[in-house]
Amino acid sequence: MSPTMIVIAGPNGAGKSTLYRTRVAPAFAGLFINADIIQRDELGDERPQAAYRAAEIATRRRSEMLARGRDLVTETVFSHPSKLDLVKEARARGHTVLVMHVGVDSPDLSVARVSYRARAGGHDVPEIKIRERYDRSGPLVREAVRLADTGLVYDNSLAGQSPKLTLTFDRGFLVKVRTDPAAWIRRVYAADLPG
16 A cells, blocks of 8 residues: 555645644544644744744655655645645655645635634734735645645635535546535636536
């Protein structure tokens, strides 16, 4: 059986960590690589410079796990095209790749959720970065979903509800639409949706 890499991707505040805790962790034993957790738990440093160092550590760990043929889970905003190389490398090394795209309907909602999280003692992100990443990440994650063996697209726009699985892709092809897709899904996946 081939090793598996799961990528949980989406904008800041979309619910990536929640998706990991509720859907992935209970059923998958692969190492979880998350730069925010590395920054908080290993570096113990909230400064922006530490975020870059944590990202470098996460990149190195992902590469090591892929090279060793090990299972892993990683969480990312996916706001830079270089993240596509991660999916390509995993596929080239024989990993089965699952990309889970979780999103929300607007950057305003992302900003509000990150602000709430920070007030509760969680990881903060500057508003300008949240907004820039929101616009960049959608098309890049869509491309990753289409490169993956399996792609799952979740809407997490409604407060107090679990992320709703909306689209399923198999080897780049849309195979299931479960509900009326949210506006952000219709926008990002317009070329994939029927009629």
